[in-house]
Amino acid sequence: MIRSTVLVSGDPISLSRGAEDTRLAIEAELAFYGLEDEVRVGYTGRVNRTDVLPVVVVYPEGIVYGPVSPETGATIVSEHLYKGRKVEHLLVSAEVASAEIDTLGVAEDTLYAQKRVVLKRAGTIDPYSIDEYIAYDGYFALGKALTSMTPGEVLDTVKSSGLQGRGGAGFPTGLKWTFVAQQPESPRYIVCNADESEPGTFKDRLIVEGDPHAVLEGMALAGYAVGASEGWIYIRGEYAMAKDILNHAITAAEELNLLGDNIMGTSFSFHVHVHAGAGAYVCGEETALLNSLEGERGIPRIRPPYPTVYGFRGKPTVVNNVETLANIAPIILNGADWFRAIGTERSPGTKVYTMLGDVALSGLVEAPMGTTLREIIGIYGGGMKGGKAFKAAQTGGSSGTIIPAELLDVPMDFASMREKGVGLGSGALLVCDEDTDIVDLAYVLVRFFKTESCGKCTPCRVGTAQMLEALDRLRKGMARRADLERLEEIATYVQQASFCGLGQAAPVPILTGLQYFRSEFESRLRD
Amino acid sequence: MEDVLATTDGIIDVHGADQEALVEILREVNEVSGHLSREQMQRIASRLSLPLSKVYSVASFYSLISLEPLGKHVVRFCQDAPCHVVGGQQVWEALEHELGIPFGATSLDGEWSLLTTSCIGACAVGPVMMVDSDIHGNLDPQKVREIIARYRGEERSGGIV
Ligand SMILES: Cc1cc2nc3c(=O)[nH]c(=O)nc-3n(C[C@H](O)[C@H](O)[C@H](O)COP(=O)(O)O)c2cc1C
Numbered sequence: 001m002i003r004s005t006v007l008v009s010g011d012p013i014s015l016s017r018g019a020e021d022t023r024l025a026i027e028a029e030l031a032f033y034g035l036e037d038e039v040r041v042g043y044t045g046r047v048n049r050t051d052v053l054p055v056v057v058v059y060p061e062g063i064v065y066g067p068v069s070p071e072t073g074a075t076i077v078s079e080h081l082y083k084g085r086k087v088e089h090l091l092v093s094a095e096v097a098s099a100e101i102d103t104l105g106v107a108e109d110t111l112y113a114q115k116r117v118v119l120k121r122a123g124t125i126d127p128y129s130i131d132e133y134i135a136y137d138g139y140f141a142l143g144k145a146l147t148s149m150t151p152g153e154v155l156d157t158v159k160s161s162g163l164q165g166r167g168g169a170g171f172p173t174g175l176k177w178t179f180v181a182q183q184p185e186s187p188r189y190i191v192c193n194a195d196e197s198e199p200g201t202f203k204d205r206l207i208v209e210g211d212p213h214a215v216l217e218g219m220a221l222a223g224y225a226v227g228a229s230e231g232w233i234y235i236r237g238e239y240a241m242a243k244d245i246l247n248h249a250i251t252a253a254e255e256l257n258l259l260g261d262n263i264m265g266t267s268f269s270f271h272v273h274v275h276a277g278a279g280a281y282v283c284g285e286e287t288a289l290l291n292s293l294e295g296e297r298g299i300p301r302i303r304p305p306y307p308t309v310y311g312f313r314g315k316p317t318v319v320n321n322v323e324t325l326a327n328i329a330p331i332i333l334n335g336a337d338w339f340r341a342i343g344t345e346r347s348p349g350t351k352v353y354t355m356l357g358d359v360a361l362s363g364l365v366e367a368p369m370g371t372t373l374r375e376i377i378g379i380y381g382g383g384m385k386g387g388k389a390f391k392a393a394q395t396g397g398s399s400g401t402i403i404p405a406e407l408l409d410v411p412m413d414f415a416s417m418r419e420k421g422v423g424l425g426s427g428a429l430l431v432c433d434e435d436t437d438i439v440d441l442a443y444v445l446v447r448f449f450k451t452e453s454c455g456k457c458t459p460c461r462v463g464t465a466q467m468l469e470a471l472d473r474l475r476k477g478m479a480r481r482a483d484l485e486r487l488e489e490i491a492t493y494v495q496q497a498s499f500c501g502l503g504q505a506a507p508v509p510i511l512t513g514l515q516y517f518r519s520e521f522e523s524r525l526r527d
Numbered sequence: 528m529e530d531v532l533a534t535t536d537g538i539i540d541v542h543g544a545d546q547e548a549l550v551e552i553l554r555e556v557n558e559v560s561g562h563l564s565r566e567q568m569q570r571i572a573s574r575l576s577l578p579l580s581k582v583y584s585v586a587s588f589y590s591l592i593s594l595e596p597l598g599k600h601v602v603r604f605c606q607d608a609p610c611h612v613v614g615g616q617q618v619w620e621a622l623e624h625e626l627g628i629p630f631g632a633t634s635l636d637g638e639w640s641l642l643t644t645s646c647i648g649a650c651a652v653g654p655v656m657m658v659d660s661d662i663h664g665n666l667d668p669q670k671v672r673e674i675i676a677r678y679r680g681e682e683r684s685g686g687i688v
């Protein structure tokens with residue numbers, strides 16, 4: 001009989017720090033004490049605080065140890081699992097979060113408490129075990145929808161939940177689905193965008209690695225709502241482990257008839273395929289993604305027509321981000337009102353962030369929409385590293401911007417951020433302290449867009465190269481005032497004239513940098 | 528040569544000879560062979576009934592696919608902001624110095640290629656590089672020297688000719 005479960009974090013960071021050896025050592029020690037039939041060992045995708053990786057979580061107690069080496073892993077077996085004594089010095093220290101934020105179930109004593117909707121299960125279950133997903137309400141929402149709701153009711157629930165796309169732009173998910181459902185054409189398709197390549201973002205990978213079935217269940221619900229019976233997950237070519245976990249999860253779900261033909265004995269069928277990319281940031285843009293899925297160069301298409309009308313194979317297609325889809329099952333299960341009670345009026349729900357840079361604790365954070373940057377840094381980031389002053393944060397990717405200290409108290413939701421002219425982007429929060437060189441930061445950010453420009457349109461292809469060159473001269477103290485004026489002019493052109501969101505975003509670090517830190521740019525001029 | 532084409536055929540068989548599988552076929556063939564040769568592209572083109580120019584056009588678009596032979600070990604160093612702000616520049620210089628080649632180059636002895644990559648989602652332990660398929664994080668110049676030495680040492684002790 002199984003009386004305990006031991007999960008070792010198996011994300012790439014943990015693996016790079018020897019998590020595999022830790023797991024092997026734990027298994028060897030369990031065998032030594034004859035406990036191998038009583039204690040199950042698995043991997044988990046938990047990455048809450050990266051400073052303590054790899055972590056080992058012991059259930060049912062929900063005790064978190066970290067960082068754990070092969071030696072200390074063996075100690076956990078001999079002390080905790082064999083003798084029943086907690087290994088105090090290996091515990092991850094407890095921290096208390098602010099009162100209005102919910103506690104994190106079993107692990108509440110040992111880690112930061114967060115409001116978890118999307119990451120509720122990630123890290124507490126074994127992603128290779130469909131049974132564990134089911135034990136934590138998994139596939140209940142799909143069952144509920146198929147047996148007691150019409151497709152129209154599922155659609156209406158998502159619509160009234162107010163869920164907005166988490167891929168960057170914040171487009172209302174219910175509305176997107178309605179567009180597809182209204183199309184006369186079929187077949188229709190569901191595409192999950194797991195191409196995640198915005199610098200500083202790795203939330204989608206951790207959702208997939210920690211809770212793959214949440215994404216699959218969300219896709220099946222989307223398929224039921226809009227009348228699609230096939231879905232594709234486009235996953236970044238570098239995410240080999242996530243891809244493996246997804247393929248494994250699909251097979252397991254098909255075996256239990258939770259995906260495939262006539263799901264749960266109903267007339268609804270839904271098949272999911274995984275398709276890996278081959279390294280190109282622009283493929284995250286939805287129309288470029290569709291081209292890549294069809295075996296073409298991943299260059300964007302003209303919009304309109306939007307994918308909702310002319311998508312994969314020219315058919316109506318829903319393209320949604322991983323995090324968006326992971327919100328669907330909880331919404332169907334708990335209702336739109338439950339969801340609306342989290343977050344803000346205009347942006348309900350939570351947002352998953354990856355916090356990096358000059359904070360005391362970096363890692364993954366899920367917080368209600370509307371939480372301010374000051375709260376995120378203070379509560380989850382443990383404050384600024386070394387007690388330094390905050391200077392700016394960069395929110396990552398094609399719709400992200402540089403946020404200055406003046407905006408630390410703006411509620412972070414799509415609408416409030418847009419009103420201030422800044423963007424939530426992909427959820428990356430690169431926090432920079434007083435020592436940060438903003439010109440150098442802008443240079444590196446623009447270099448990313450130049451490297452990743454697909455070359456289809458001239459403003460982006462040539463403009464990013466020109467902006468980068470100008471920034472390079474500026475950071476080396478070689479530019480004159482006229483060069484800076486020219487840079488600003490080019491940046492405006494590139495923003496206005498580029499074909500897709502990549503080129504439109506490329507000048508943003510320059511333009512927001514100038515807006516908030518102009519004097520710093522000017523101090524680098526020769527004249 | 529026959530082997531290489533047999534492997535290519537095997538990969539096509541797994542995915543099906545269909546253009547929708549082209550990107551995956553190209554990436555996997557590249558992964559197994561280290562790069563994509565003209566012969567392999569020709570084989571893929573004929574099996575998928577596509578013009579060679581189409582296969583070339585798609586293959587040349589994606590950064591994980593190389594049309595040139597690369598070194599035995601390929602270093603891909605992340606050049607994006609989250610890695611940059613935590614000391615990426617010093618690591619960049621250390622890599623060039625240690626391998627004796629600039630970024631974008633392959634060493635004359637064919638041992639090393641030094642490339643950059645965009646963010647690989649391991650930023651929490653930046654600066655980050657990939658050597659072949661292994662991710663190494665929390666890099667500094669000293670650690671770079673140790674890691675490179677380890678790969679060099681393995682070859683000697685492993686007795687690879
Ligand atoms: C250059 C560029 C890159 C993008 N990369 C991604 C990405 O990696 N993942 C993603 O979900 N959306 C990305 N998007 C947004 C998608 O085009 C699309 O809006 C999104 O997948 C829709 O899903 P959502 O409504 O659930 O947010 C990108 C957009 C642009 C312009």
Ligand code: FES
Binds near residue numbers: 200611655
């Ligand atoms: S920025 Fe280097 S891995 Fe993300």
